Amino acid sequence: MSAANRFPAATPLDTSEIDGDGSSPNSRTRSVWLTQLVLAASVVITVLVVQALQPSLFAVWTFSAGVAVIIVLTAVSLIVPWPRVPRSAVILLPFGDLLGIALLAYGSELRFGFFWVFPVIWIATYFSLPSLIVALGLIGVSILVDAALNGPTSSTALRLITVMLSLTFIGMTTHLTARQNNAFKQLLRRQASRLQGTLQRVTGQERRVSQMLNGLDTGIARLSSDGEVLALNDHYVALYAIDREDPKRPGGSVEYATLRGDPLLDGERPFQRAARGEQFEDERVWLYDTSGQWHALSVSTRFLSANTDEGASTLLIVHDVTALIEAERAREQIAAVVSHELRNPLTAVIGHADLLLDDESLSPKAREQIEVIDNAGQRMQTLISEILGSSRAHFREENSTRPADVRRVLEASLESFRPAALGRRVSVRLDAPEVLPIVGDAFRLRQAFDNILSNAIKYTPGGGTVVITATQADGELRVAFADSGIGIPQADIPRIFDAYFRTQAARESSTPGTGLGMGIVRDIITQHGGSLDIESEQGTGTTVTVHLPADTGA
Structure with missing residues (x-):
């Protein structure tokens, strides 16, 4: 396949052809100046040589x-504002x-005909x-006119053929x-346009992904296999108070292994572990x-x-689960408090039911009804024990203060x-x-006293005593x-107040308990x-002393 078939034909006076690189109108001016000035410079040099060697030529008009x-055409090329001139005028x-x-x-004898190379190459x-x-x-016609007016010679045809073949080959x-270069240029422009479009799409996708990641309430950091930071979303930066200019430096927030425990060592921080490639x-x-x-x-990683x-890279994902933990604690608090506090009044119900059952004067109908109450109470106690066993929270609730009588x-x-x-x-x-006047929450104080008294009665063997002194x-x-x-x-x-803690003696006894009361x-x-003070001696007894600010009436 010929070159003409491989590349599209050039269009006359195409802007990209006239303007060189086509980047701006000034490119056309530079192209015209360069081509014309090269020819003018060659002619000026020739004139100087003629002046020195054969000045008689100047007599030939x-x-x-x-x-x-x-010279005139060169001056015109320098004066004319080519960006404002129609493109078709350049060929003149x-x-x-x-x-x-x-x-x-x-x-x-065509000695100066070699200058035709300049306009031919330009065209x-x-x-x-x-x-x-x-x-x-036009060049061929010029040669023929010259030969006809100056008389043809034997070498005229040879000069005509030589000049025309040379100029035709060069042209x-x-x-x-030029067509190949133009085709390559157009191809490069199309490829550049496609690449630009692809780049814009990719950039738009990256921007959308970045906006999505920044909109999450999850901290995300992407690290290379060498530990370099590739990306951080806004939530991660805000959570850790990180300086984006130096993201590898620890931020203003401090990581701890446990709540109010010891700070993590630098090598134990999740960021450093992820940077090492740990999963x-x-x-x-x-x-x-x-x-x-x-x-x-x-x-997680x-x-x-x-x-x-x-x-390869590693994604570090940080979820803030504080709200979930607080919600779980609140749920467990409710379960623990409700279950534990129901046990004490239920004990009173069951105790009174047992006393009534000991009364031999009860009618069979009344005894049957009291037994139903006692059985229902026993079942409820079992359910409460199961709920308490699944609860893991401490009770923390604001009290409602008002005048009360501890007695x-x-x-x-x-x-x-x-x-x-x-x-x-x-x-x-x-x-x-x-x-015994006090300003406090009588209901909550009753809960505290019930728990202490319940433990004192439960862990005191038969025949023992419990003395309450105020x-x-x-x-x-x-x-x-x-x-x-x-x-x-x-x-x-020292461990009495820990959740679920029970002494060995309490565990070995038949008395049920959860370890939440104290x-x-x-x-x-x-x-x-x-x-609260606790004094105790194994096998002798325990004294729990409650100190409260009294209501002095001030």
Whole structure:
């Protein structure tokens, strides 16, 4: 296949052809200037040589006219504002040069005909094939006219053929080369346009992906296999208070292994582990941010395989699960509090039911009904124990303060547990002033006293005693629950308030328990501005002392 078939034909005076690279209108001006000035410079040099070697040529009017035509056309090329001139006007310059060179070569046996190469190359490069053919035809006509007017010789035909073949070869070669270059240029422009479109689409997709990632409430960091930061979304940057200029440096937030525990070492931080290529799933980390808030984080990594553009990388995903943990704690608090606090009044119900069943004067119908109550109470106790066993939270609730009488609260608690005490043959005695004023939540204080009294009765063997002593002095109200029960080992006393903790003696006994009661008691007493003391000796008994601020009436 020929070159002409492989590449599209050039169009006359195409902007990209006239303008060179077609980048701006000034390109046309530069192209015209460059081509015309090269010819003018060659003619000027020739004139200087002629002046030195053969000045008689200036007497020949055609030579002088030819030089004048070239000089005038060069001046015109420098003066004319080519960006404002129609594109078709540019071709007048090389055709004018053909005429000027024809005058130079007239009667000189074509010694100056070599200058025809300049306009021929110009036309072949920037104009269409018909324009080149016309130019070659004008050159041939000029040679024939010269031969006819100056008399043909034996070498005239040879010069005509040699010049025409040379110029035709140069013109066609230049024209085909220019067409190839133009075709390549158009191809490159199309490819560049496609690449630009692809780049814009990819950029748009990256922008949309980035907007999506930044809109998530999940922190995301992408790290290369070398530990370099490839991308961070806004939530990650805000959560860790990271400086985007130096993302590898730890941010303002501090990571902890546990809530209020010890800070993680630099090498143990999830970011550093992910940078080393470690893979982990749903690991819990506590973060203390710059505003003084704690965040529970679930941290995981995902391995991203390599592709043609990038190597393998690791995705670090950080979920803030603080709200979930708080919701779970709230649910467990409700389960623990409701279940534990239902147990004490239920004990009173069952205890009184047992006392009624011991009455031999009951009618069969009444006995049957009381047995139903007792059985239902026993079933409810079993359900409560199961709920308490699945609860893992401490009780923390704001108290409602108002004037109250601790004596009345103690009497109510004692009355509710008296049947249970009688059932276990435990003697319970209250020694307190007639009035013990306090500002607090009587309902919550009743819960605390019920828990203490319940433990005292449960862990006191039959025939034992529980003495409740209340005093008021120096603005403090002191309530002591002293029992003669199994006692607590000294090593276990600091752990009494831990959730689910029960001493070995309590676990080995047949008395049921969950280990939540004393933790609830401490929280309630602390919320009232008080404190709790425990003194115990294994096998002798335990004294739980509650210190509360008294109502002085001030």
